[in-house]
Amino acid sequence: AQSVTQLDSQVPVFEEAPVELRCNYSSSVSVYLFWYVQYPNQGLQLLLKYLSGSTLVKGINGFEAEFNKSQTSFHLRKPSVHISDTAEYFCALYSGAGSYQLTFGKGTKLSVIP
């Protein structure tokens, strides 16, 4: 069985400060990893994904994430946040192997303080 743990349910950060949203996963097989963003009262939008290759993945809106297989982590980072980054962020895992579904973490609410 696989699981995704987002270690922080809420992260407040001042505007223009850096931010890291943490995600750890557990799986017995190779995985694909994703970060999604959800703005208030909207659906989820893909930020970035790791399928294979370079462990540093760049996404939209200046976000990036690093896949660390030894630490089973996929933390999301941005060097300087804006007010518009205020949203909920979800880490997700797909293990393939005949599965049709993603496993999501419980989400991290990022609040950017002016």
Next chain:
Amino acid sequence: SQTIHQWPATLVQPVGSPLSLECTVEGTSNPNLYWYRQAAGRGLQLLFYSVGIGQISSEVPQNLSASRPQDRQFILSSKKLLLSDSGFYLCACTTGSGANVLTFGAGSRLTVL
């Protein structure tokens, strides 16, 4: 790329009333379709998924049902709503290319009173 339409966007229903939420997909064919529920503080819960017309898999036993009458239409229903059915319902799809990347609709917010 595909687009997902969901309606209604918001819905307030009394306990015991029926429910029908609709989802249609544009821009692709033969998608895998999903219904998720998002309740406060509980993340995303997969309710149903479908790999084809009339093929529905249920992930969680509950008061809800799903149907796929057409290739790009997915309907979430209930005969009698419970208070615990309140939440934000999201329809999503994946396609044959990039089969593991979900595209989400804008969601339907259901409040059961």
